Amino acid sequence: MDMSTVEILQYNFNLVKGATNDFSDDNKLGEGGFGAVYKGELGDGQGIAVKRLAKDSGQGDHEFMNEVLLVAKLQHRNLVRLLGFSMEGSERLLIYEFMPNASLDQFIFDPTKCALLDWEKRYKIIKGIAKGLLYLHEDSRLMIIHRDLKASNILLDAELNAKIADFGMARWFKPEETQGDTSQIVGTYGYMAPEYAMHGQFSVKSDVFSYGVLVLEMITGQKNRCFRYEERMEDLLSFAWKSWQDGTAMKMIDPILKMGSHSLHDIIRSIHIGLLCVQEKVVERPTMASIILMLNGISTVTLPVPSEPAFFMGVSEPQVPLLHEHSLTMSSSGLGRAKISKSINYVSISEIVPR
Numbered sequence: 001m002d003m004s005t006v007e008i009l010q011y012n013f014n015l016v017k018g019a020t021n022d023f024s025d026d027n028k029l030g031e032g033g034f035g036a037v038y039k040g041e042l043g044d045g046q047g048i049a050v051k052r053l054a055k056d057s058g059q060g061d062h063e064f065m066n067e068v069l070l071v072a073k074l075q076h077r078n079l080v081r082l083l084g085f086s087m088e089g090s091e092r093l094l095i096y097e098f099m100p101n102a103s104l105d106q107f108i109f110d111p112t113k114c115a116l117l118d119w120e121k122r123y124k125i126i127k128g129i130a131k132g133l134l135y136l137h138e139d140s141r142l143m144i145i146h147r148d149l150k151a152s153n154i155l156l157d158a159e160l161n162a163k164i165a166d167f168g169m170a171r172w173f174k175p176e177e178t179q180g181d182t183s184q185i186v187g188t189y190g191y192m193a194p195e196y197a198m199h200g201q202f203s204v205k206s207d208v209f210s211y212g213v214l215v216l217e218m219i220t221g222q223k224n225r226c227f228r229y230e231e232r233m234e235d236l237l238s239f240a241w242k243s244w245q246d247g248t249a250m251k252m253i254d255p256i257l258k259m260g261s262h263s264l265h266d267i268i269r270s271i272h273i274g275l276l277c278v279q280e281k282v283v284e285r286p287t288m289a290s291i292i293l294m295l296n297g298i299s300t301v302t303l304p305v306p307s308e309p310a311f312f313m314g315v316s317e318p319q320v321p322l323l324h325e326h327s328l329t330m331s332s333s334g335l336g337r338a339k340i341s342k343s344i345n346y347v348s349i350s351e352i353v354p355r
């Protein structure tokens with residue numbers, strides 16, 4: 001381990017504790033599957049978000065530091081930057097740059113704040129997420145599959161640039177290894193590709209699936225998990241697919257997105273791209289590299305006709321109550337044995353080589 005890098009990344013525990021007012025409730029930004037997140041300010045005025053990891057991970061200091069070093073090396077304008085870490089006893093803190101506009105879900109699903117994100121801004125975010133994912137999938141030194149891409153994991157900076165957060169569940173791969181099988185499924189209901197949710201198979205294409213759900217949510221302004229149309233509960237993917245087939249895709253667009261003809265073209269194209277991402281057949285889903293070409297509307301790129309999406313939501317509603325927006329962990333034997341886990345520990349970030 002490169003000790004000089006460790007020194008640069010390691011923050012004094014008491015300093016961080018003080019910066020968050022002793023992890024006070026007033027400073028609490030939210031709580032995720034890994035623990036609570038607190039706002040803080042360092043002596044030089046820099047805003048930070050401190051993730052205080054749940055204490056039951058049992059991970060050694062050395063392993064923890066190794067993981068932090070790996071994550072800190074990932075730098076891209078569409079990824080939330082990990083500034084460093086702090087440890088004391090069983091306490092483990094991750095220190096991130098602070099994102100003043102919080103997460104995307106707090107805009108697009110909020111009846112008032114949704115108006116702050118017009119189509120231009122949403123389109124910029126859709127493109128930004130695609131660039132961040134492409135970096136994770138193809139351009140960083142290691143291949144990374146996020147595995148829990150969703151609206152609450154997209155943070156927004158002061159200029160509303162999209163920054164992908166929560167690499168806690170990402171896995172690192174050697175470049176030639178692009179697929180994995182796991183019995184520990186960690187993701188969020190509504191965004192998980194069916195082959196991952198049901199058989200534990202994950203690949204860059206399971207991230208592409210989640211990206212497609214996210215794009216469709218940004219256009220409709222509704223959550224995949226509780227989509228409504230004319231007072232009826234529907235399944236977002238089935239609804240999008242049916243509307244597309246019927247030539248009535250317009251009716252799924254969030255009315256708040258007032259459209260000129262130029263943006264309408266981009267919105268319809270984005271619905272098309274979203275549908276390509278959520279196709280049932282994994283091989284038919286485009287890669288992030290082709291998605292970026294499609295989004296940029298390169299005229300030589302003709303979009304393929306989408307095939308049927310996976311109606312995962314419709315057929316396999318888990319028979320368990322869902323706790324908030326939280327991630328679920330289930331055995332690879334299927335949804336019947338799904339169980340909710342609120343305290344997924346960060347051991348999963350250390351899995352560098354897939355099984």
Ligand SMILES: Nc1ncnc2c1ncn2[C@@H]1O[C@H](COP(=O)(O)OP(=O)(O)OP(=O)(O)O)[C@@H](O)[C@H]1O
Pocket residue numbers: 029030031032033034035036037049051080096097098099100102103148152153155165166325326327
């Ligand atoms: N760097 C940050 N800057 C500003 N706010 C942040 C930052 N990181 C997290 N938050 C806030 O803290 C909340 C909790 O974050 P966290 O990533 O732990 O949970 P989550 O994404 O809601 O759930 P999960 O752990 O299931 O992914 C987020 O919704 C976000 O509003």
